[in-house]
Amino acid sequence: MTDSLLEGFERALADLCDDDAVRRSETGEAAATQWAAIDALGYTNALVPDECGGAGLSLADAFPLFLAAGRAGLSHPFAETAIARAMLAKAGRESSGECIAIAPAVAGGDHIACRNVAGGALADLVLTQWRGEWLLLPVSAALRTPGVYRPQASASLQWRSADAAVFRFRDDEADIMAICNAAHAAGMAGAMQRVLAMTVGYVNDRQQFGRAISQFQAMQQELSVMAEQSSSSVFAARIGCAAQGHLPDVLRAATAKLRACEGGERVAAIAHAVHGAIGITEELALGLFTRRLHEWRSVGCSETYCATLLGDALLRQDGASSQVILDFARTQLAA
Known part of the structure; x- marks a missing residue:
């Protein structure tokens, strides 16, 4: 692209x-x-x-x-x-x-x-x-x-x-769960980027004790967690869509959805904690995006389904050493 x-x-x-x-x-x-x-x-x-x-x-x-x-x-x-x-x-x-x-x-x-x-x-x-x-x-x-x-x-x-x-x-190559996982993970990653941007803008504008609340260390910690979760979800979603054709890989898509679900929950929670009561008002667009995060998290494959799929695939490998786990991630999950 x-x-x-x-x-x-x-x-x-x-x-x-x-x-x-x-x-x-x-x-x-x-x-x-x-x-x-x-x-x-x-x-x-x-x-x-x-x-x-x-x-x-x-x-x-x-x-x-x-x-x-x-x-x-x-x-x-x-x-x-x-x-x-x-x-x-x-x-x-x-x-x-x-x-x-x-x-x-x-x-x-x-x-x-x-x-x-x-x-x-x-x-x-x-x-x-x-x-x-x-x-x-x-x-x-x-x-x-x-x-x-x-x-x-x-x-x-x-x-x-x-x-x-x-x-x-008939299309025996297509897996509907993998398609939903890849599509939903990409949407969630984009929504997290938007929620992060809205939250950063809010804390830069919001004044308390004569200065922007973004200058407080506690707020900076929350923003850093949001940024970490958002960035890792984008990276995982990119892996979930790492395919030369139009169909995603099953394990990569499950990885993407699992990471997006874990990240989306924390990003939405922190964003609403930072915004306070104004975050749930109709005037602010924040709720439009956090509702999407919760919806995408609840549809298609759950975190348990994705984690079980990945765990079963790992256990089918020979041995259970740290090297086996690294080889599994490198050969099965890496783009």
């Missing part, structure tokens, strides 16, 4: 995703118009192969776009749409500008249920894996339950059967 392409995307996001625009889209107001403007930029086809009309970028190349979308506060599932369009293009379906969420389905009978789909209420379609097939399901045909953290932007969705799918295909 060249700097010029990323800068163009960030400039467009700055115009389309200011705080008021994000608040409106979170409630569903003008969300479709905002998405149409985002999609018209062409970045949603970044992973689609050249021969299918896309940019043909790899997941590693597109990572800065995912990070920028999370940092800007884009309410729609941008990273998921980009990955889904690449998968659909490979399967022979051309996109027509739809916003596509990706979410695992809950097993049980013929009903297909996707719980707490991040941005699901704003998406046009949901891509999920069901009984060995990938199904593209219209949100308009689903029974909706408001999301926990963003009741008007996210939702739990349920369809009566697989017959509701508008397109279905």
Whole structure:
């Protein structure tokens, strides 16, 4: 991803995703118009192969776009749409500008249920894996339950059967949990960068005892912890998207999600502790981003799932020495 392409995307996001625009889209107001403007930029086809009309970028190349979308506060599932369009293009379906969420389905009978789909209420379609097939399901045909953290932007969705799918295909290489982990980790990392920037700006402006509270040692300690957690989450999210194609590696994606979940919890807690009561007001955009952090942390794979996945992979290695652990990290997790 060249700097010029990323800068163009960030400039467009700055115009389309200011705080008021994000608040409106979170409630569903003008969300479709905002998405149409985002999609018209062409970045949603970044992973689609050249021969299918896309940019043909790899997941590693597109990572800065995912990070920028999370940092800007884009309410729609941008990273998921980009990955889904690449998968659909490979399967022979051309996109027509739809916003596509990706979410695992809950097993049980013929009903297909996707719980707490991040941005699901704003998406046009949901891509999920069901009984060995990938199904593209219209949100308009689903029974909706408001999301926990963003009741008007996210939702739990349920369809009566697989017959509701508008397109279905097989892709044995794609792992839905890995896709969600990589996409959510990138969004969380971007949101943490934004929360850190907002907090630094606040403590530099806030005066107490005649000087900015950023000059107090206790506050500097909190900011350093936030910066550490944010930076390590960005690094991990980059590793989670370190792939030459459009699909993430399972172990790297789990590593990214685990680190982002651990970092996101601390960043959100410190940010609200620093801001105090003003942090939960509607006038301040902080809550828009900390709610995202908690939502992304709760959907897809949990920390326990990711840690267990990594632990099982490590235990399958020969021996349990420190050298074995280092070799595992170097050969299995490093980009």
